[in-house]
Amino acid sequence: MKLSDFGQSIAHIDLSTGNCRVESAPQDWVEKFIGGRGLGVRYALEAGPEVDPLGPENRLCFMNGPLTGSEASMSGRWACVTKSPLTGTVTDSHQGGWSACRLRWAGLDGLVFEGQAENPVYAFIEDGEISLRDAREVWGQGVHATVAFFRERYGKKNLSVNAIGPAGENQVLFAAQVNEDDRAFGRGGTGAVAGSKNLKAIVIRAGQKKSEVSDSKAWKEARRQALDTIRDEANITSPRKGGLSVYGTNVLMNVTNTIGALGTRNSQLNSFGERAETISGEWVEQNLLVNDPTCHACPVACKKEVEIKDGPWAGLRMESVEYEPAWSLGSNCDNSNAASIAKVIDQCNDQGMDPIELGNAFSVWMEASEKGWVDEGEELAWGDEAAMVALTDAVAAREGVGAILADGPTRAAESLGHPEIAMAVKGQAVPAYDPRGLKGMGLGYATSNRGACHLRAYVAAAELGVVPSEADPLAWEGKGELVKTFQDLHAFSDSLDLCKFSAFAEGAEEYARQFAVAMGKEFEAEDVMLAGERIYNLERYFNNLAGFGRGSDTLPARFTEEPSTAAGSKGHVSELDRMLVEYYAVREWDEGVVPKVKLQALGIL
Amino acid sequence: MEVAFYATLERLVGQRRVELPLAPGATVRDLTEALAATWPELAEHLFEAQGELSRRVNIFVAGRNVRWLKGLETRVEEGDSVAIFPPVAGG
Numbered sequence: 001m002k003l004s005d006f007g008q009s010i011a012h013i014d015l016s017t018g019n020c021r022v023e024s025a026p027q028d029w030v031e032k033f034i035g036g037r038g039l040g041v042r043y044a045l046e047a048g049p050e051v052d053p054l055g056p057e058n059r060l061c062f063m064n065g066p067l068t069g070s071e072a073s074m075s076g077r078w079a080c081v082t083k084s085p086l087t088g089t090v091t092d093s094h095q096g097g098w099s100a101c102r103l104r105w106a107g108l109d110g111l112v113f114e115g116q117a118e119n120p121v122y123a124f125i126e127d128g129e130i131s132l133r134d135a136r137e138v139w140g141q142g143v144h145a146t147v148a149f150f151r152e153r154y155g156k157k158n159l160s161v162n163a164i165g166p167a168g169e170n171q172v173l174f175a176a177q178v179n180e181d182d183r184a185f186g187r188g189g190t191g192a193v194a195g196s197k198n199l200k201a202i203v204i205r206a207g208q209k210k211s212e213v214s215d216s217k218a219w220k221e222a223r224r225q226a227l228d229t230i231r232d233e234a235n236i237t238s239p240r241k242g243g244l245s246v247y248g249t250n251v252l253m254n255v256t257n258t259i260g261a262l263g264t265r266n267s268q269l270n271s272f273g274e275r276a277e278t279i280s281g282e283w284v285e286q287n288l289l290v291n292d293p294t295c296h297a298c299p300v301a302c303k304k305e306v307e308i309k310d311g312p313w314a315g316l317r318m319e320s321v322e323y324e325p326a327w328s329l330g331s332n333c334d335n336s337n338a339a340s341i342a343k344v345i346d347q348c349n350d351q352g353m354d355p356i357e358l359g360n361a362f363s364v365w366m367e368a369s370e371k372g373w374v375d376e377g378e379e380l381a382w383g384d385e386a387a388m389v390a391l392t393d394a395v396a397a398r399e400g401v402g403a404i405l406a407d408g409p410t411r412a413a414e415s416l417g418h419p420e421i422a423m424a425v426k427g428q429a430v431p432a433y434d435p436r437g438l439k440g441m442g443l444g445y446a447t448s449n450r451g452a453c454h455l456r457a458y459v460a461a462a463e464l465g466v467v468p469s470e471a472d473p474l475a476w477e478g479k480g481e482l483v484k485t486f487q488d489l490h491a492f493s494d495s496l497d498l499c500k501f502s503a504f505a506e507g508a509e510e511y512a513r514q515f516a517v518a519m520g521k522e523f524e525a526e527d528v529m530l531a532g533e534r535i536y537n538l539e540r541y542f543n544n545l546a547g548f549g550r551g552s553d554t555l556p557a558r559f560t561e562e563p564s565t566a567a568g569s570k571g572h573v574s575e576l577d578r579m580l581v582e583y584y585a586v587r588e589w590d591e592g593v594v595p596k597v598k599l600q601a602l603g604i605l
Numbered sequence: 606m607e608v609a610f611y612a613t614l615e616r617l618v619g620q621r622r623v624e625l626p627l628a629p630g631a632t633v634r635d636l637t638e639a640l641a642a643t644w645p646e647l648a649e650h651l652f653e654a655q656g657e658l659s660r661r662v663n664i665f666v667a668g669r670n671v672r673w674l675k676g677l678e679t680r681v682e683e684g685d686s687v688a689i690f691p692p693v694a695g696g
């Protein structure tokens with residue numbers, strides 16, 4: 001497995017005709033857009049930004065990065081890029097587990113699906129060969145049963161299954177794809193796109209391959225330097241010592257609650273008070289944790305497997321009660337029971353749905369019920385766990401109220417005549433950081449190219465004092481530049497494709513060094529930032545062509561007009577307009593639109 | 606005065622909440638020194654070599670990180686909550 005050969009084996013699969021060909025990506029694309037997210041967006045752009053996301057012309061691109069499946073730490077990821085049915089923007093989502101590595105070990109760098117199969121199919125991949133096979137037997141099955149079915153058929157050894165569940169088949173607009181039972185391409189509705197194409201699963205069989213790099217000594221050294229930063233006890237990634245490693249992502253719950261940035265009851269409140277405790281990472285670790293699984297080549301092991309010991313879901317064993325769903329299904333829905341949160345997350349893994357979007361759809365319906373905007377008999381009370389569990393399956397099946405919520409919180413709120421209660425940007429629901437208490441995160445949501453997202457610009461790392469570039473969470477000044485820097489850095493790491501959490505330890509220097517040695521070329525930290533900027537602008541260009549022009553970078557009025565009532569952020573709103581002025585200036589954009597001269601300067605046009 | 610510890614610092618101290626014999630108006634410096642005297646192993650988390658507040662800890666008074674207030678000279682007034690975290694983030 002020669003790492004510098006990356007990009008030479010991209011499979012194009014036409015599901016309408018069954019034709020499949022493997023070819024090299026244009027060299028120019030690989031140089032400019034690196035791999036993973038960047039290269040995937042370039043392929044998606046080729047289909048045209050105006051395609052119907054659920055039509056056969058839309059492309060569903062699975063793209064490895066140049067480091068995927070290598071010995072580099074946290075390198076087990078791939079990107080899924082497509083035009084989102086939820087937002088109408090380009091979207092990319094990333095997945096841990098082992099599917100990405102196995103694709104690389106099977107001799108392929110990416111898969112570009114287009115068309116629509118007549119009957120349900122799955123792609124079987126081994127030794128660089130791809131075949132489309134009949135999936136009618138598993139159509140209608142959940143992810144867990146689908147994974148079990150393929151393990152039974154092909155054996156467990158060296159096998160990864162990436163599948164959609166009923167939600168994807170029914171084109172729930174926020175359907176996910178899940179591999180290894182619980183590692184998801186979570187956001188943006190990539191599962192609905194797979195469902196629209198009748199693509200049930202991608203099944204890959206391949207054993208681990210060793211990387212070949214021309215300068216093996218330098219490769220070892222570059223990896224060692226990166227690993228040293230991950231292991232450094234000062235970093236949250238430090239194995240079994242850092243907060244991320246010990247508690248997983250849900251180590252955040254108590255801190256966002258403390259600073260008044262934990263949205264509660266559909267963000268009508270900004271803190272969950274003492275009730276945050278029982279949905280926090282610390283509580284889960286002390287009461288439910290049974291195992292700390294990991295991903296390929298990752299010593300952090302932030303995944304947290306839990307077992308529910310009593311109550312109606314006793315015996316449930318699942319991973320993971322991550323911070324995002326613990327918020328979306330927890331304080332956001334006024335629910336302080338970690339067991340019911342675990343139950344709904346596991347249902348989401350099985351049905352193949354994004355729990356962030358689902359929790360926001362619930363909280364919209366709960367607020368509307370409270371205000372009397374929901375028809376009698378269809379109400380959902382705050383914190384009604386049993387109803388949430390029942391409704392989760394109804395959403396996946398598009399039954400009853402579930403059919404309304406299956407189109408996401410934005411459309412659900414619109415259907416009630418109250419679009420203002422959807423906490424969303426460009427049609428995608430906000431994640432777990434209230435922008436009144438973390439101002440940079442709000443700017444990140446508004447300017448994310450895939451709709452509201454915490455991961456495009458994870459400036460919470462600076463605003464919570466985790467990385468050296470710390471920033472006051474309540475100050476708006478300077479956030480324009482900070483958000484741009486984080487967006488560009490993450491656009492690069494998502495293209496390599498390394499786990500996002502590598503950025504809690506590594507930076508542009510470590511990324512550049514590993515990439516340069518792997519590819520056998522000169523590459524410096526400033527090249528990392530330039531490539532990241534190019535990729536971010538490419539996505540924005542896609543969105544501009546898809547109809548997102550001036551005025552598209554917004555936040556719900558609740559965040560800009562209703563002051564926080566919680567300690568830590570009391571009296572604050574998001575000063576989005578001021579931050580946008582700063583942001584557009586550093587981006588050299590015209591009110592959210594990339595000018596031609598910028599596209600030319602970055603080599604996009 | 607009550608102080609709450611979270612995440613790995615809760616483990617280190619062995620409990621979530623501790624009561625310190627300090628009156629309202631005491632500074633964060635008074636508070637951290639009292640903590641270091643009771644839990645010497647906390648000291649390396651709290652202070653850099655020159656007695657500055659360490660990057661390995663975030664102290665919140667009434668929900669505000671003291672880094673953005675007056676650092677170690679920040680006063681803890683009556684009714685202010687005090688929460689001490691190691692650096693934490695996720696996604």
Ligand code: SF4
Nearest residue numbers: 295298300301302499
């Ligand atoms: S930090 Fe967590 S999500 Fe990232 S690679 Fe490691 S175990 Fe997987």
